[in-house]
Amino acid sequence: MVLDIIGVVVTFLAVAVGAWFLAPYLVKVFQGQRVFLSPVLRPIERGTYRLMGVDETKEQTWIGYGVSVLMVTIASLIFTYLVLRLQDKLPLNPMGFGPVPADLAFNTAVSFTTNTNWQNYTGEQTMSYFSQMVGLVMHNFLSAATGIAMAVALVRGISSRQLKTLGNFYVDVTRATLYVLLPIAFVAALVLASQGAVQTLASYPVAHTLEGAAQTIAVGPFASQEAIKDLGNNGGGPFNANSAHPFENPNGFTNQFEIFLEILIPFALALMFGRWVGNIKQGIAIAATMAIVLFAGVGIAAWAEQSGNPALTNIGVSQANTATQAGGNMEGKSVVFGPIYSAQFAATTTGTSTGSVDSSHDSFTPIGGMVPLVLMQLGEVTPGGVGAGLYGMLVFAVLAVFIAGLMVGRTPEYLGKKIESREVRLASLVILTSAFNILVWTAISVLVPAGLKGPLNPGAHGFTEILYAFSSTNGNNGSAFAGLTGNTVYYNTALGIAMWTGRYFFYIPILALAGALAGKKMVPAGPGTFRTDTPLFVGLLIGVIIIVGALTFFPALALGPLLEQFQLAAGHLH
Amino acid sequence: MFKSLSRELAQAIRLTLVFAVVTGLVYGVAMTGLIQVIFHDKANGSLIVKNGQVVGSTLIGQQFSADKYFQGRYSANGYAADNSYGSNLGPSNQTLIDRVASSARTTRQVNGMGPNDQVPVDIVTGDFSGLDPNITEASVLLQVHRVAQARNLDEAKVRALAEKYVHGRMLWIFGEQYVNVLELNLALDNGEAG
Numbered sequence: 001m002v003l004d005i006i007g008v009v010v011t012f013l014a015v016a017v018g019a020w021f022l023a024p025y026l027v028k029v030f031q032g033q034r035v036f037l038s039p040v041l042r043p044i045e046r047g048t049y050r051l052m053g054v055d056e057t058k059e060q061t062w063i064g065y066g067v068s069v070l071m072v073t074i075a076s077l078i079f080t081y082l083v084l085r086l087q088d089k090l091p092l093n094p095m096g097f098g099p100v101p102a103d104l105a106f107n108t109a110v111s112f113t114t115n116t117n118w119q120n121y122t123g124e125q126t127m128s129y130f131s132q133m134v135g136l137v138m139h140n141f142l143s144a145a146t147g148i149a150m151a152v153a154l155v156r157g158i159s160s161r162q163l164k165t166l167g168n169f170y171v172d173v174t175r176a177t178l179y180v181l182l183p184i185a186f187v188a189a190l191v192l193a194s195q196g197a198v199q200t201l202a203s204y205p206v207a208h209t210l211e212g213a214a215q216t217i218a219v220g221p222f223a224s225q226e227a228i229k230d231l232g233n234n235g236g237g238p239f240n241a242n243s244a245h246p247f248e249n250p251n252g253f254t255n256q257f258e259i260f261l262e263i264l265i266p267f268a269l270a271l272m273f274g275r276w277v278g279n280i281k282q283g284i285a286i287a288a289t290m291a292i293v294l295f296a297g298v299g300i301a302a303w304a305e306q307s308g309n310p311a312l313t314n315i316g317v318s319q320a321n322t323a324t325q326a327g328g329n330m331e332g333k334s335v336v337f338g339p340i341y342s343a344q345f346a347a348t349t350t351g352t353s354t355g356s357v358d359s360s361h362d363s364f365t366p367i368g369g370m371v372p373l374v375l376m377q378l379g380e381v382t383p384g385g386v387g388a389g390l391y392g393m394l395v396f397a398v399l400a401v402f403i404a405g406l407m408v409g410r411t412p413e414y415l416g417k418k419i420e421s422r423e424v425r426l427a428s429l430v431i432l433t434s435a436f437n438i439l440v441w442t443a444i445s446v447l448v449p450a451g452l453k454g455p456l457n458p459g460a461h462g463f464t465e466i467l468y469a470f471s472s473t474n475g476n477n478g479s480a481f482a483g484l485t486g487n488t489v490y491y492n493t494a495l496g497i498a499m500w501t502g503r504y505f506f507y508i509p510i511l512a513l514a515g516a517l518a519g520k521k522m523v524p525a526g527p528g529t530f531r532t533d534t535p536l537f538v539g540l541l542i543g544v545i546i547i548v549g550a551l552t553f554f555p556a557l558a559l560g561p562l563l564e565q566f567q568l569a570a571g572h573l574h
Numbered sequence: 575m576f577k578s579l580s581r582e583l584a585q586a587i588r589l590t591l592v593f594a595v596v597t598g599l600v601y602g603v604a605m606t607g608l609i610q611v612i613f614h615d616k617a618n619g620s621l622i623v624k625n626g627q628v629v630g631s632t633l634i635g636q637q638f639s640a641d642k643y644f645q646g647r648y649s650a651n652g653y654a655a656d657n658s659y660g661s662n663l664g665p666s667n668q669t670l671i672d673r674v675a676s677s678a679r680t681t682r683q684v685n686g687m688g689p690n691d692q693v694p695v696d697i698v699t700g701d702f703s704g705l706d707p708n709i710t711e712a713s714v715l716l717q718v719h720r721v722a723q724a725r726n727l728d729e730a731k732v733r734a735l736a737e738k739y740v741h742g743r744m745l746w747i748f749g750e751q752y753v754n755v756l757e758l759n760l761a762l763d764n765g766e767a768g
Contacts, residue, residue, distance in 0.1 A: 007747040012725055048596075052588045065716060067579070071586035078589050124656055134598035142590075150684035177597060189605050189614070196633050199609040199617040207621070208637045210643065210759055217631055217655040219619045224605035227598075241703035242657035246633035247619065252749010308695070309665045315675045318692035324712035326750045331670065331699040332660050335647070336710040338750040360702040362662040363670075442758045461664035482702075485663035564666050573668045 001306070001321050004340035008298065011256045012291075021273035023283070029179045030272075031153045041178050048166050048174050056183035059165035062515025065153055065168065066508060068169040069146060073113055074505075076142055082110040083135035093128035094203035100126060107492040112136050115143035115385060117229075117355055117478035118234025118495060120487040124218035124239050131200055132238055136566055137225050141185075142239035143231030144265075145171035145176035150510060151269055152176075154391045157514030161522055166514055171549075180265070181232060188227035188261055196250035197223035222247060224352030230261040233385040235355030235478040243345070245360040246474060252336050255358055256368040259345055262354045264434070266290070266383035269390045277415050286393055289541045290351075297347040297371045297382070304368035305329050310568060329368065332360025343368060346479075352376040353385030355478025362457070362465065362481040366568060369464065370561035372479065376471040378549040379434060385476065391510050393541075397532065398427045398513070400544045403450060404530045416522040426513040433505045435552045437474040441498050442467045442556065450490035456483030459574035460567065464560035469495060474502035548551045595633070630756050631655075635707040638759065641684065641724035644709075644717050644736070646694055646755040648677050651704035660702035674698045685720050708752035711740050727767050735767040 008396050029033050034042075060068065085101040087093060100108065104121055111118045112135075121127065127136070149172035160569045191217075193199050198219045207215045224240040226248050229235060239245040249255055267287050274283015297492050306328040308319030321327040328339030337345070342359040349356050350372035361369055375382060381392040398414055402424050403413025443445055445451030445466050453461030454469075464480040473495045480486065486495060531537065611616045620632040630636050637653045638645045646653075650661040663670035677698040682691055699715040700706070714736045722729040739758045743749050761767070 003747050040586055048592055048677055051592050053585055067582055071582045072589055075586040076590045134594050138594050139599040142593050191612045193609040193617060196616045196620050198619050198676050199606050205628055207630045207631055215636055217619055217634055221602050223609055224602055239658050244702035245658050246705060251744055253744040257749050311671050312674060316690055316692055317678060317695050317698060319695045325694050325710040330695045331704045334701045334706050335696050335710055335752045336749045360660045360662055365665050450609045454664055457664040457667050460667055521592035543674050566766060568666045
């Protein structure tokens with residue numbers, strides 16, 4: 001167990017080091033400076049602009065930027081929908097899969113376009129290799145690049161001196177993809193393949209097992225998909241079992257490597273923000289806030305999962321941690337990952353907007369399963385999705401300085417920009433949309449018969465399955481309490497809408513906020529300025545995040561995981 | 575307004591097509607080519623060939639029910655390697671507790687344990703993919719007696735072989751210790767325990 005804890009800490013330290021060195025590179029990439037990859041990539045970049053018909057010197061206002069985001073979203077969404085519907089007529093379909101049904105194709109196309117990657121499909125039984133590569137992996141890059149572009153636009157808004165523009169969306173997504181995502185994914189795919197992740201275009205081999213049965217083994221071009229799936233915080237796996245499938249996540253090392261990939265860019269973006277605004281401490285304050293909440297989540301989940309399920313202890317099952325077994329609550333978990341590394345993966349995948357899973361969150365203990373649920377409900381800002389985490393956290397930062405301003409009776413400011421009623425209203429709108437989306441959809445689903453048919457598990461746990469589904473789709477996470485039967489017309493549609501509103505009702509106020517901040521004068525810091533690069537601010541920011549989250553979601557959590565925890569402790573089963 | 579929107583849309587379509595080609599096709603196909611060359615066997619699924627026939631994959635568990643084989647974990651999908659899923663049963667679900675209790679009874683019975691003996695948790699639970707190829711050392715050791723008897727082998731030799739196949743953590747800290755069931759059973763079939 002001590003070794004597990006060391007392993008958890010070492011993984012996080014590796015992220016800290018990686019993010020520290022990636023941050024200055026990101027600044028250069030998004031300020032259009034030369035980097036060491038420029039000699040190779042710059043010609044490709046220019047060619048790309050020519051193919052897309054983009055003038056890279058043209059700057060956009062927040063409205064122009066937003067229109068571009070929406071147009072690209074709509075075009076790529078329809079494209080993926082068509083690829084899935086027509087996959088039987090397209091190449092690279094060795095298993096001869098038919099077209100994906102319409103409602104499932106809609107749900108999947110929305111899911112991947114919004115960076116959610118909620119999986120209502122069973123990859124190895126539904127998707128051709130062409131659909132995986134072109135229909136889905138394309139979005140793994142594009143939606144991640146869009147998230148990064150949004151964050152960069154907001155940082156430009158905060159740091160600019162009375163400008164009306166936020167940069168050019170096409171340039172930002174292209175540079176994010178060419179200079180950041182592709183090179184890292186390239187290396188990561190090789191690392192994963194070296195450990196046993198599959199990468200082939202051949203049809204599924206059939207094995208004749210030692211006991212004489214025939215076993216068809218699903219394979220595919222998946223090491224490359226796995227790399228960007230985690231790096232881009234997508235989470236939609238080629239296999240139904242996602243990162244619990246040995247061909248996606250072959251061993252104890254790859255498990256930690258995937259955790260590393262999931263949080264590398266989110267933390268690097270926080271540090272990039274600090275460097276960009278000319279005070280690295282501002283970035284460290286944001287990153288520290290993210291890290292503290294994430295560590296707390298990992299700690300609680302790991303403790304709960306290692307403690308095991310009391311109902312199993314009662315029937316003579318040993319969940320003790322001994323020299324010959326890791327013990328803990330092992331239903332839904334791989335032997336090599338064990339309870340602690342699985343808990344770390346679960347907290348990381350929901351602290352970001354990844355949604356990859358290496359174990360069944362549905363089978364976690366009530367408290368262990370509540371951790372990923374709460375991390376999503378807090379707005380996925382710890383450290384959040386690529387890009388989405390930073391802009392989500394900056395919304396909370398605006399709110400935090402506003403609250404601090406109220407306490408001392410001064411007009412609040414953040415990084416020299418006065419925070420006035422318009423900014424606070426936009427920030428509140430972001431938070432309210434998210435709460436509304438999760439709670440109202442959950443309420444509807446427990447009232448209509450089609451919604452009530454969803455849960456697999458009875459009692460409080462079934463309610464948690466529904467609450468989790470809407471928390472996940474609203475936050476564009478994509479992980480699931482997978483017992484919920486989501487592949488029905490009702491859930492495909494409802495979850496599809498929740499994903500859509502969760503992403504774009506978030507985007508528009510964020511861009512408006514960026515636009516409003518961009519136009520403001522810089523006010524020099526005075527003696528009365530509340531400093532936002534201190535531990536005091538970190539504490540305040542954590543407080544705001546927790547209080548907003550708790551006030552909004554505590555009643556729902558009481559009906560789900562908390563109730564189940566008390567019932568389980570009292571030996572009351574369903 | 576309409577004209578600028580339609581120009582905007584045309585640009586968005588061009589971006590989509592460029593991304594589909596570069597990050598979809600080119601990235602996927604180029605990585606496949608490269609990885610097929612460098613890590614050929616792993617890229618194809620770490621398949622194990624015995625007497626010219628594929629008998630399984632190192633990374634994918636398979637069903638063992640005969641006494642002469644070490645048995646793997648419970649699997650929700652019966653080790654169907656083209657359809658991965660787990661039980662998704664919640665911790666307070668009576669169905670889960672009943673299923674585990676029944677697995678525990680069988681495990682005690684076939685391995686000659688007492689009715690109240692503790693059973694290691696991994697052998698009576700399943701992972702999320704239904705394909706876990708591994709079990710813990712604890713779950714291997716409790717099966718040594720049965721396997722040795724079924725094969726008419728010296729129990730100490732079988733135990734020594736099982737312990738030889740315990741894999742440590744990666745880089746000393748990552749992941750848990752495990753035994754790959756298929757690998758161990760192949761070793762038994764190859765006469766490594768005499």
